[in-house]
Amino acid sequence: MRSPYTYHRRQTHAVSVIGHENVPRVVADLRAVDITRMEDLADIGHTYDAITDKWSTSDQAAEFLYMGARPLPFMAPAGTRQLLDVSTWLGHDDHFYCVPVFTIDEWRSIETRHTVMNVVRCTSSDLTTEILHELAEDASVVLMIRSTSSAIFTDMRACADTMLAAHVHMPVVIEYHSSGDSIDDGILDASTDVGGLLVEGLGDAVMMTLSSVKGLDTATSIRTAFGILQAARTRMTKTEYISCPSCGRTLFDLQETTSMIRSHTDHLKGVKIGIMGCIVNGPGEMADADYGYVGSGPDRITLYRGQEIVKRNIPSAGAVNELIGIIKDDGRWVER
Ligand code: SF4
Structure with a gap:
């Protein structure tokens, strides 16, 4: 049982740079974003200088780029990893800097795995104790969970309680989809739900999918993610x-x-x-x-x-x- 009066981060083991004592990471959801040139990554904190042929990384740069079925057409900046849907990952040359993303069914049916990190993407309603124990058999699993409820905060909190009761310690990426109609509503909803979870010590990484909010671009989503981490005092990246x-x-x-x-x-x-x-x-x-x-x-x-x-x-x-x-x-x- 968690104490409501003190801050305790949920105990997780580290998978690569996610979990345990690592600061919460930021995943950029770029599946619907057209990225054809290196310069296109400036919105998520990675700026390419063609003259020096070097990348510079801001303090608020996403470490993981969820590309889905559309890998980057160039080498990703140093220190980042691409997340690719497993069917795309299997056909990709790079099986180290690119990380596969499985559904639960794919996890059960595909035997090829990354040697260090495998993301299993699921919904809150998928997570039974039985499935958690099955996934926990592989120490390379990182869960990416999205809520299927309209009460996202309480639903994700219930997931955390299920994991606590099942004694599983895999790191969790909170995948957040905003239902806000305006930019302000989207940011406010995300701050309340994701910020609340982080303050409760839940979440080793966040991925904000705010593209459904009219007018909200990728750069704002990333800034919002870092702003929420800072406000929850889990990762300080600015004054x-x-x-x-x-x-x-x-x-x-x-x-x-x-x-x-x-x-x-x-x-x-x-x-x-x-x-x-x-x-x-x-x-x-x-x-x-x-x-x-x-x-x-x-x-x-x-x-x-x-x-x-x-x-x-x-x-x-x-x-x-x-x-x-x-x-x-x-x-x-x-x-x-
Ligand atoms: S001026 Fe003083 S009392 Fe008024 S809001 Fe600021 S700190 Fe509080």
Whole structure:
């Protein structure tokens, strides 16, 4: 039984770079995306430079590319793996950097397997204890599960409970399909469902299939996936800002100040900065921030390291530089 009061990641074993203590991975669902040139992968964080003939990878780049039945027409960027439907994988030259994706029936009938990692894609309603035990006999299996219920969160949670009761520890990719009608609805639904599961310690990778949401492109799907992982505090890939909603006590223009602080610090991966309008409630509201920028009087700012005051009531004009100085003193500053 899981405790609702503490965070525990579901115990899994590692298969390649998925599961156990690996950060949750991001799978890009590219089955319906036309990819003909290397430059087409820029949307998912892999940028190809034709002059140097080199790839560069952003902090928010998908590690797995689900290509289905349409393999990339060029070699995938280093550090990525293509996921191919098993019938396509069998006919492909590369049986190492490409990973097969089976249905449960295919898993039972096809004997050729990848030596390290095999993905079995199934629905929540497929997962009986008997099937789980059958799949668990092979330590290379990664389950990719999509919910068949309209109550995705509770349905996937029930799957996790079934796996817990069956004592199986294979890693899980949460395959998420949004039913939202607009971009905002799609992102909100995904954040609630997938974010909730991650906060509960479930999921070793996520694949967002948001293409059914009108206007939502692959780049936004990938950004959403990384944003949800960051908000669930399971994988930090950018600076985190915690700002109060502002109220009658707010002592500066919160929006303007937040964007000014962001413009100086948004390259500090994993650093959490609280920006709070007043000193009455701000320090409590910024909870686990690494640094705090808190209004403490008209034109006055108090700076925090964690919950400890480092500079009290300094003029707001130089407060951002002072904040940067504190981050530098702590050895957490990097140049852009
Ligand atoms: S931190 Fe202060 S200014 Fe911000 S919302 Fe809370 S009470 Fe209002």
